[in-house]
Amino acid sequence: xxxxxxxxxxxxAGPRPLDxxxxxxxxMELLHNLGIDGRLLLAQLINFIILLAVLYKxxxxxxxxxxxxxxxxxxxxxxxxEESQKKLAEISEKEAAVLVEARKNAQQIIKKSxxxxxxxxxxxxxxAKEQSDRLLEQAQRQIEQEKAKIMAEVKAExxxxxxxxxxxxxxxxxxAEKDRELINRSIR
Amino acid sequence: MEISLAPEIxxxxxxxxxxxxxxxxxxxxxxxxxxxxxxxxxxxLVPKGFQNIFEYVVEAFLDLIDSVTQNREQTRKFFxxxxxxxxxxxxxxxxxxxxxxxxxxINEEHHGKMILVPFIRSASADLNVTLAIALISxxxxxxxxIAAIGAARYAGKFFVNPLRRPYFIGTFVGILELISEVAKxxxxxxxxxxxxxxxxxxxxxxxxxxxxxxxxxxxxLELFVGFVQALVxxxxxxxxxxxxxxxxxx
Numbered sequence: 240x241x242x243x244x245x246x247x248x249x250x251x252a253g254p255r256p257l258d259x260x261x262x263x264x265x266x267m268e269l270l271h272n273l274g275i276d277g278r279l280l281l282a283q284l285i286n287f288i289i290l291l292a293v294l295y296k297x298x299x300x301x302x303x304x305x306x307x308x309x310x311x312x313x314x315x316x317x318x319x320x321e322e323s324q325k326k327l328a329e330i331s332e333k334e335a336a337v338l339v340e341a342r343k344n345a346q347q348i349i350k351k352s353x354x355x356x357x358x359x360x361x362x363x364x365x366x367a368k369e370q371s372d373r374l375l376e377q378a379q380r381q382i383e384q385e386k387a388k389i390m391a392e393v394k395a396e397x398x399x400x401x402x403x404x405x406x407x408x409x410x411x412x413x414x415a416e417k418d419r420e421l422i423n424r425s426i427r
Numbered sequence: 428m429e430i431s432l433a434p435e436i437x438x439x440x441x442x443x444x445x446x447x448x449x450x451x452x453x454x455x456x457x458x459x460x461x462x463x464x465x466x467x468x469x470x471x472l473v474p475k476g477f478q479n480i481f482e483y484v485v486e487a488f489l490d491l492i493d494s495v496t497q498n499r500e501q502t503r504k505f506f507x508x509x510x511x512x513x514x515x516x517x518x519x520x521x522x523x524x525x526x527x528x529x530x531x532x533i534n535e536e537h538h539g540k541m542i543l544v545p546f547i548r549s550a551s552a553d554l555n556v557t558l559a560i561a562l563i564s565x566x567x568x569x570x571x572x573i574a575a576i577g578a579a580r581y582a583g584k585f586f587v588n589p590l591r592r593p594y595f596i597g598t599f600v601g602i603l604e605l606i607s608e609v610a611k612x613x614x615x616x617x618x619x620x621x622x623x624x625x626x627x628x629x630x631x632x633x634x635x636x637x638x639x640x641x642x643x644x645x646x647x648l649e650l651f652v653g654f655v656q657a658l659v660x661x662x663x664x665x666x667x668x669x670x671x672x673x674x675x676x677x
Contacts, residue, residue, distance in 0.1 A: 272432070272433075273432060273433065273554050274431070274432050274433020274434055274553065274554055274555070275554050275555055275558065276444065276555060278443055278444070279434075279444065279446060279449060279553075279555040280555045280558060280559055282449060282555075283449070283452060283553075283555050283556050283558075283559035283560075284559045284562065284563065286452055286453070286456055286559075287511075287515065287559055287560060287563055288563070289456070290456050290459060290460070290511060290515060291507065291508065291511045291563075293459075293460050293463060294459065294463055294507065294510070294511050294514070295507045295511075297460075297463040297464055297466070297467040298463035298466055298467065298481070299485070299506065299507050299510065301466075301467050301470050302466070302470070302478075302481060302482060302485055303485070303503070303506075305470055305472065305482075306482065306485070306486065308472065309472060312472070
């Protein structure tokens with residue numbers, strides 16, 4: 240009874256169509272004809288709920304978390320990249336400024352050193368001139384002194400010589416006092 | 428050739444009938460569970476292989492649900508049930524494409540005739556399965572509706588005081604809404620069952636008429652039908668969920 244009610248002979252409906260499509264208007268009979276069985280229905284319900292729970296726990300949860308994490312990471316990466324780009328631009332700007340400053344400083348230093356070198360050279364020249372002047376003066380003074388000394392010596396010598404010569408010529412010696420007086424007069 | 432509306436019973440455990448569609452459901456569930464377990468173990472921040480495919484499907488569904496709910500929080504709430512219904516329904520629809528449909532089975536004697544009891548039968552070609560998912564879909568909508576807007580306001584959708592505006596029209600509409608909730612269960616289950624059962628019959632008939640090449644276009648057709656029916660089931664569930672959590676504005 241069970242199988243003849245349950246089955247519909249599709250293509251070869253032939254012999255007992257009424258038997259097969261005999262629609263029983265009792266509710267349970269209708270459900271039975273459609274193949275609905277309370278025990279099977281319950282089994283399918285439980286099966287689906289288990290499936291849902293397992294998927295929720297092992298697939299959806301972790302995957303959604305992963306997706307979120309990745310989104311966050313990518314956003315952070317993009318932000319970082321933008322920031323570092325900005326920082327790089329800032330740094331290169333700073334670098335250029337520093338370079339300009341350094342160049343200016345270097346130029347200043349060169350200029351200053353040039354100036355000081357020129358000044359030093361002038362100083363040195365001046366000092367040298369002063370020194371040489373002084374040396375020259377000293378030398379002149381020394382020469383003068385030497386000359387005076389030599390003159391004096393020469394004078395004394397000449398006086399002696401003259402006395403000797405005169406004594407020889409005159410043949411006799413005047414007394415010493417007269418002699419000196421005479422010499423001195425003749426020399427002058 | 429016998430084609431039965433009801434799933435064929437392969438054997439009994441005690442008095443519990445084990446049908447071919449129940450067997451298929453169990454195999455399918457085992458495959459899904461194993462796949463999700465292996466997915467969980469291999470989950471990486473940089474996706475690879477199967478994870479890529481799954482993530483692609485997940486993202487597509489998230490966007491789809493977002494376009495209906497316009498609300499990320501609701502999307503997160505609806506996503507598991509909608510996604511599971513889609514996955515389960517599409518895979519159970521596609522069982523009919525597995526080679527051996529209607530041909531591999533046990534020969535049994537019924538009322539003096541030899542009948543082939545096939546092992547393979549789409550889970551969706553069994554009203555028990557489609558009814559079970561339809562019940563879950565509709566009842567989830569009721570629970571989410573109550574959780575979202577409160578039991579009293581949710582009941583107010585169906586039971587309207589006839590002494591207040593718009594008087595009896597409101598009451599009548601409320602009763603109609605109540606009936607439509609029941610009708611949803613029937614339309615859900617019979618739509619899916621009808622489509623897949625018809626597809627299965629079509630494939631078996633074609634296979635028996637011309638075994639070579641002729642069934643091919645029908646296989647592709649059934650591939651498409653299986654996808655569309657799964658999408659329809661999931662989308663309708665989503666829409667009903669959204670309607671349930673939206674309060675009536677008077």
